Amino acid sequence: MIETLDDLAVDGTTIGVRVDINSPIDDGTLADDARLRAHVDTLSELLERGGRVAVLAHQGRPGGDDFVCLEPHADRLSELLDQPVEYADSTFTSAARTAVEELTNGDCVVLENTRFYSEEYMEFEPERAARTHLVEGLEPVLDAYVNDAFAAAHRSQPSLVGLPTVLPSYAGRVMESELDILGSIEATPEPRVYVLGGAKVSDSIDVAWSVLEKGLADHVLTAGVVGNVFLIADGVDLGDASSDFIYDQGYWDEIDRAADLLDAYGDRIALPRDVAVARDGSRHELGVNALPPGDGESAMDIGGSTLDYYRRILTDAETVILNGPAGVFEDDRFQNGTKQLYGAATETTTSIVGGGDTASALRKLGVTGFSHVSTGGGAALRMLTAESLPAVTALENAPQQPAAHD
Numbered sequence: 001m002i003e004t005l006d007d008l009a010v011d012g013t014t015i016g017v018r019v020d021i022n023s024p025i026d027d028g029t030l031a032d033d034a035r036l037r038a039h040v041d042t043l044s045e046l047l048e049r050g051g052r053v054a055v056l057a058h059q060g061r062p063g064g065d066d067f068v069c070l071e072p073h074a075d076r077l078s079e080l081l082d083q084p085v086e087y088a089d090s091t092f093t094s095a096a097r098t099a100v101e102e103l104t105n106g107d108c109v110v111l112e113n114t115r116f117y118s119e120e121y122m123e124f125e126p127e128r129a130a131r132t133h134l135v136e137g138l139e140p141v142l143d144a145y146v147n148d149a150f151a152a153a154h155r156s157q158p159s160l161v162g163l164p165t166v167l168p169s170y171a172g173r174v175m176e177s178e179l180d181i182l183g184s185i186e187a188t189p190e191p192r193v194y195v196l197g198g199a200k201v202s203d204s205i206d207v208a209w210s211v212l213e214k215g216l217a218d219h220v221l222t223a224g225v226v227g228n229v230f231l232i233a234d235g236v237d238l239g240d241a242s243s244d245f246i247y248d249q250g251y252w253d254e255i256d257r258a259a260d261l262l263d264a265y266g267d268r269i270a271l272p273r274d275v276a277v278a279r280d281g282s283r284h285e286l287g288v289n290a291l292p293p294g295d296g297e298s299a300m301d302i303g304g305s306t307l308d309y310y311r312r313i314l315t316d317a318e319t320v321i322l323n324g325p326a327g328v329f330e331d332d333r334f335q336n337g338t339k340q341l342y343g344a345a346t347e348t349t350t351s352i353v354g355g356g357d358t359a360s361a362l363r364k365l366g367v368t369g370f371s372h373v374s375t376g377g378g379a380a381l382r383m384l385t386a387e388s389l390p391a392v393t394a395l396e397n398a399p400q401q402p403a404a405h406d
């Protein structure tokens with residue numbers, strides 16, 4: 001069983017709190033603070049209850065433009081929490097440990113991007129993760145560990161599975177609510193429809209296999225690049241531009257997997273009936289029978305007939321689970337599919353959305369009214385196939401009961 005903040009004696013306790021504040025970065029500054037806002041409840045509760053809080057988090061991946069330090073995050077958290085938040089430019093060195101040891105009740109420090117240390121970008125079994133420099137460095141100065149980083153819970157990295165192996169550990173409020181909602185997917189009302197869009201084709205095909213095989217999905221609606229791969233698998237000629245894109249993204253082999261899935265469960269998988277391309281600078285819709293598109297034209301969104309078709313399926317659904325935009329929402333001409341499809345889903349009794357880009361698309365398009373918008377992308381997808389997450393398993397197996405500092 002996972003303990004929560006209700007089970008933690010917070011006052012005077014030094015707590016390492018793993019959050020997921022991995023955010024879009026523009027010119028070194030935070031372009032979106034939604035993930036930081038999500039953790040405010042957990043952090044402010046711990047601080048108000050007299051905790052000494054050391055925040056642990058990653059930002060970006062090595063080599064990426066968004067692989068930056070966490071100073072802007074600390075500054076923004078300070079505004080959101082309405083109190084000073086220190087920033088330490090290391091994670092587990094003696095300077096970082098001193099910053100943690102100097103905390104008094106109600107103080108907060110943000111430690112440096114965990115992925116600045118190579119071990120944190122590797123995947124380990126929990127026992128091995130517990131012997132990494134990060135865990136061995138921090139464990140002596142922490143009394144307890146709280147994991148609120150649901151969005152990273154599918155990663156088996158030291159700050160996610162090593163610390164809960166050696167410290168009494170608890171789920172934060174974000175983790176608790178995500179597990180409550182996404183962990184009981186089998187209990188949601190049926191018919192249940194999965195909408196799989198976006199660009200992570202392999203992950204989406206894994207999800208489709210899993211939910212169709214387990215009988216969790218009555219229908220799977222495909223859109224985005226995922227829909228394009230299914231169309232090609234079904235024998236539709238999408239033209240060179242879309243095919244080259246799929247090839248360049250490394251998803252060519254997924255066409256065969258999509259074809260196998262159509263063979264096995266084709267009666268429950270819905271494919272786009274039309275697509276939108278850019279022609280003479282404007283949006284132009286083409287029925288599947290009118291394909292291939294013109295030279296250089298790529299399928300960038302689902303069209304109006306697809307929307308009508310998908311809306312009819314959604315009308316009968318009781319639960320809809322969505323991941324990934326239906327089109328290239330970053331371009332005004334190709335927002336319609338995402339806006340209309342996700343808008344229609346909000347009419348369903350239970351509507352659950354996962355995905356960082358998806359959540360950002362919905363904010364941009366002003367689509368609201370879902371039962372739950374998950375903070376997680378990959379983590380939410382994994383939960384929605386009723387599979388376990390390494391960081392959650394580590395919390396389940398963690399030791400309990402810290403000794404409070406004097």
Ligand SMILES: Nc1ncnc2c1ncn2[C@@H]1O[C@H](COP(=O)(O)OP(=O)(O)OP(=O)(O)O)[C@@H](O)[C@H]1O
Nearest residue numbers: 198199200224225299300327328355356357358377
């Ligand atoms: N037809 C299309 N052609 C090319 N790109 C597309 C198409 N449809 C959607 N996309 C792209 O898919 C991307 C989002 O897909 P992704 O699978 O990463 O979403 P997500 O699951 O919400 O995000 P994450 O898993 O990273 O949290 C967007 O950048 C969008 O432009």
Ligand SMILES: O=C(O)[C@H](O)COP(=O)(O)O
Nearest residue numbers: 020022061151152377378
């Ligand atoms: O944005 C996410 O999905 C999480 O922060 C995990 O990031 P990662 O995919 O780089 O591990």
